[in-house]
Amino acid sequence: MKLIIINGPNLNLLGKREPEVYGSHSFDDLFVDLKKKYPQMELEYYQSNIEGELIDKLHEVGFDYDGVILNAAAYTHTSVGIGDAVKAIDTPVVEVHISNVHSREDFRHKSFIAANAKGVIFGFGLKSYELAIQSFL
Numbered sequence: 001m002k003l004i005i006i007n008g009p010n011l012n013l014l015g016k017r018e019p020e021v022y023g024s025h026s027f028d029d030l031f032v033d034l035k036k037k038y039p040q041m042e043l044e045y046y047q048s049n050i051e052g053e054l055i056d057k058l059h060e061v062g063f064d065y066d067g068v069i070l071n072a073a074a075y076t077h078t079s080v081g082i083g084d085a086v087k088a089i090d091t092p093v094v095e096v097h098i099s100n101v102h103s104r105e106d107f108r109h110k111s112f113i114a115a116n117a118k119g120v121i122f123g124f125g126l127k128s129y130e131l132a133i134q135s136f137l
C-alpha cells in the first residue's frame with residue numbers, strides 16, 4: 001500500500017517550533033520510526049511552505065497512491081484551493097493535526113479540507129500521524 005504524508009507550512013520546524021504545542025521531536029525522526037514500524041506500507045513524505053506546491057503534489061499523487069495523510073497546517077483554515085484539490089483527486093485523504101485545533105483559537109475550527117476528507121484525526125500529538133496510517137490498514 002502506497003501512502004504519502006504531506007505537511008504544510010511551518011511543519012519543517014517541528015521540534016523547534018512552539019514545543020509546548022507541537023512537541024520536541026522533529027518530523028524526520030518520526031518518519032524513520034514510522035517506516036520501521038510499518039514496513040508493509042510504502043511510505044513517502046513531502047513538505048512545502050508553498051500553497052501551490054502542495055496542490056501540485058496532491059495532483060501528482062492523487063490518482064494512483066492508495067492514501068494521502070495531509071496536515072495542511074495553517075492552509076487548512078484558509079485555502080479553498082487545497083480544499084478543491086482534495087475534492088478533485090481520487091485518492092482518499094485523511095486530514096491530520098498534531099494539536100487539538102478545536103481547543104484553540106476560533107479561526108482554527110474551520111477546515112476547507114474536512115468535508116472532502118475520508119476522516120480527520122487531531123489532538124494526539126505526533127501520534128496523530130500513526131493513527132492516520134492505521135486507518136488505512
Ligand code: DQA
Pocket residue numbers: 009010011071072073074075076096097098099100101108
Ligand atoms: C496544525 C494546526 C494548525 O492550526 C496550525 O496552523 C499548524 C499546525 C497542527 O498540526 O496542529 O501549523 O495543523
